[in-house]
Amino acid sequence: MSGEGLSIKTGERFSDALKRHKYKGIAVVAKFNGSLFDLSATAPSEGEFFPVELNSEDGIRILRHSAAHLLANAVIDIFPGALLNAGPATDDGFFYDIDMPPVSSEQLKDIEREMHRISNRDVPIQRTVMTKDELLEKFKNNPYKIEKIMKYVPDGGSSSVYTQGNFSDFCTGPHVPSTGYIRYFSLTSVASALHKKDNGEEKQLVRIYGTAFPDEESLKNYFVMKEEAAKRDHRRIGSEMDLYVFDSENAPGFPLYAPNGALIREILISYMRDLNRQNGWTEVSTPHVFRDTMWKRSGHYAKYRSDMYLFDLAGDGYAIKPMNCPGHILIFRRKIYSYRDLPVKLSEFGTVYRYEKSGEVGGLTRPRCFTIDDGHAFLAMDQVRTEIISILRMFMESFTTLFGDLEISYELSLIDRENPENFLVTYVCRKCGARFEMRASDSELVCPSCGSLEHSVDLSKWDSASDALRSALLHLNLPFRETPGDAAFYGPKISVYLKDAIGRKWQLSTIQLDFFMPSNFDLTYIDSKGNRSPVVMIHRAVFGSLERIIAILIENYSGRLPTWIAPLQVVIIPVTESYLGYAEVLKREMMNAGIRVYLDSSSETLNKKLRQIRKFRPAYICVVGENEVKENTISVRNRADNISTVTLKGFLETIEKEIRTKSINQLVG
RNA sequence: GCCGCCGUAGCUCAGCAGGUAGAGCAGCUGAUUCGUAAUCAGCAGGUCGGGGGUUCAAAUCCCUCCGGCGGCUCCA
Incomplete structure (x- = not known):
């Protein structure tokens, strides 16, 4: 969109209005009263419209969405039985999910050739409005489209279909006027994607990725940028700098640190140890192996058993630790704390082991063993806000020290108030007034004291915890967005994101509030009235894992680390x-x-x-x-x-x- | 775990319509003693990821397992 608005009369086509104004640029759609219209559409009333240029943010998104249609068109040409699901534009391209047999890289080239053929013929792309019944009839052979029509088109309502030559798709648009607008594109990869049906069933679809640009130069630049990113890959740079090795035969997923890499770890640990001390965190040390009894009590066994390294010895079951918190809990509960002692803040550079599935492991960002700069605070609910502020300050200080002025953003993940059944919440029995905590999705809601099925939900604990987190973020004036429903089942959390030197977004650490573990291990303190009161736990890691922060450092600096961290100064x-x-x-x-x-x-x-x-x-x-x-x-x-x-x-x-x-x-x- | 691509010397890669391996860098030896990204010569280095099959013959074709990469799912 550029310059001033152009006038248009009621019922006039946008494309005709462009001609009348002798418009010089390459417009793909028109913006009228804040909505986007196809150029072939007519203005619903008199007014001004703005042409959306191909080479604009909106224009590129529309181009890519149209490229997804072009892809689908080509796939249907070559594989007539393929069933289309959805094909959106993404941040750097587009994809289409299709129910069809697996596609080889050879076939991908065929599809791309077919796309170019359709593009060269410059087929007009036309919008048709259809009623729900007509849509259901038109797409009766495609269950995925039927599902969407049922979901998005109201009964008695209508929606649109976009047609280019032999190909039609259910879509709200808008689109470029013809396939000739889509010239500079490339299919980049094939993957599989899961489609969740309404009945919960999962179906594996073929996802084809591609990208498209307004001009050849930008397309070329995209691939140059990709190469630049590949050059920064911490796996490659790490081996050049002799930091670590991945011995895939003997230690798949387990990084081994050579002297240079061990030095970096050492430096980061010592920095964080100081920061911990300055902020009142004491350091503890816990073993790598525990009896399985503890993992059963902590709840890890039930949920993550298949991802844990387990073994039996002399008839007893053991597990290598996938988390540090239970160890810290065992230390906390060695004695009775007064409210005067809280918060108790235990930290540890704790190495944990998780059996990540074969397709999930990779480099330092997803290893099977990693060291967390872990910490657990045990405190009273009214201390949460102050402690969160202190932890957020540690984040800010450490990331500014490591990365300078890079952009950091925060996310506050909350409970879904409409659907609390997936979260650990307090229920109050309507019959006897007993309070009990559980997750409704785990079992039937029966009052443990009177057996009644009548109960109400009490979210006050969640609310005060969420308020404390929100208030801490506001207090520090940090930019954050709220995502209801994203909380852990046991409490709300704050996630921290970093945008690196070449604009990639990394998720760093999280702060999680936990009501679950304290109740599972019956953790209490003596309050000022002499009563046992439940403890709240905060799980926090500042770096997250050493592995991850090292990977981010290397990719951000392209290996040219700040002098205080560089193994070779x-x-x-x-x-x-x-x-x-x-x-x-x-x-x-x-x-x-x-x-x-x-x-x-x-x-x-x-x-x-x-x-x-x-x-x-x-x-x-x-x-x-x-x-x-x-x-x-x-x-x-x-x-x-x-x-x-x-x-x-x-x-x-x-x-x-x-x-x-x-x-x-x-x-x- | 699922889909696609891939696995040849320490590293980067060539060889693949089947006839039991090759280059550059790194390493070692020697010569060179040099001013900010390629000095020369020689030597050494591989049961071609493992196993099985087809074949007179497999790095090459087929099956299977193990790994790696890109996605999907997952990430306490």
Whole structure:
């Protein structure tokens, strides 16, 4: 949409109005009174409309949606029996879910060829309005469309069908005027997707992904960007920097940290340990294995048994821990706490093991074992808000330190008040007034004291907890959106998202409120009136897992980590071996200053030594030769490849400051 | 677990209408002593992911298992 509105008369076609105004751009649809209309549509009243350009946000979405139709058209041409489900535009392209036999990559090329053929013929795309009955008749052979028509079109109402040549689809549109508008597209992959029918049944469909752009240049750029993202892949960079290995034969899904990677973990742990201490978190240590009795009580056994590493020994069942919280609970309940002692805040860098299914494991973002910077606060409900504020501050501080000014956003996940049966809520018996907590979806709601089936729901606990979380976010003025129904079954939660240097969104840590575990383990404290009161638990992780935060760091910085985190802070390269003596003096001085330094004493050429060290992404490379020896200086090259000449003293002072302040920027160069 | 693609030297990859393996980088040895991304030469390195089958003959074709990648589902 550009410039000023164009006038249109009642009943005039938008395309005709464009001609009348001698419109020069490439419009795909028209915006009239805030709604989008096909260009072939007529204006319902007199007024002004704005042409929506192909090359605009709305335009690209419409283009991609039309490309999804083009895809469906091509599939039906080649596989007449295929049943279409849904084909929306996505953030970077489109897909269509289709009930058909599996598609090979060869067939994908055939489909793409057919799409180009239809595009070249420039087939007009036409909208037809049909009544619900007509729609049901037209799509009677496609149960997926029938399902949608029944769901979205009211009885006696009508909706639209879009037709291009031999192909029609039930769709509200709008669409580009003809298939010729869709020229720069590509099918990118085939996947399977599950379709949940209304009766709960699941059906596996073929999902074909593609993307489309207004011009060839943008399409090319898209693939260049994809390659850029692939170059940042932490698996690739991590192996170049010698951080970790994945031995898929002997340890599938279990990352093994080499010295450089272990160093990064060490640095992050020590940073978080300080932050924990400053915020009143004490550190505990719990074992990796517990008797299965505990997992049965915690509820993990029932729900996650198939994802746990279990074993039997001498007739007893054991499980390797998939979570740290039960261990912390056992520590908490070793004694009786007074309200004066709360909150009790236990933290641990706890490594957990979860058997992720074969198709789910991958890199550091989804390993089968990972270390959480875990923490559990045990407190009274009226302390929740203050504690959440403190934890949110820890988030902000740590992410600013690690990533600088990247955009962080928050999500508040709440109970679905209309459908509380999937959540752990308090019920009040209408007969005897007894209160009991349970999840209605797990079993029948029977009052445990009188056996009555009459009860009412009490959401006050959920409400005060949700209010505390919301109020903490508001207090800190943090941007957040609320998602009712997304809460964990045992309590509401806050999730944190980070947008990285190339615009990708990562989910980081979560803060979860938990009413379930405290009641399962009967955790109480003595309140000011001397009564036993139930404890509320907060589960929190700031980094989430070390694995994940390391992956994000590497992908965000493309491996060129801030100096305080870089495993290799300085590499010294003598121009030739004759300057090794001077280089060794420098190395010793730097080592004494606590800097992680490596001296390349090989007899290779300077160029070769530079080339070889590059993949390790050192923070600084110091080259020394005749000039430096003579002047008693160092030639320093930083991560951005800027070269400057400094004295050893000046270099040490600056880099020490850079490391001490955990600067994400380099101060030399 | 499901769909698609893939698995050849430490790494990146070639070889695949079937005739029991090849390159570059890395490694080692030697020469070169060099000013900010490719100095030269030589050497060594692989039961072609595992198992089974077809065949006179399998890295190549078929089956199966194990892994990896992209999605789906899941992610306490």
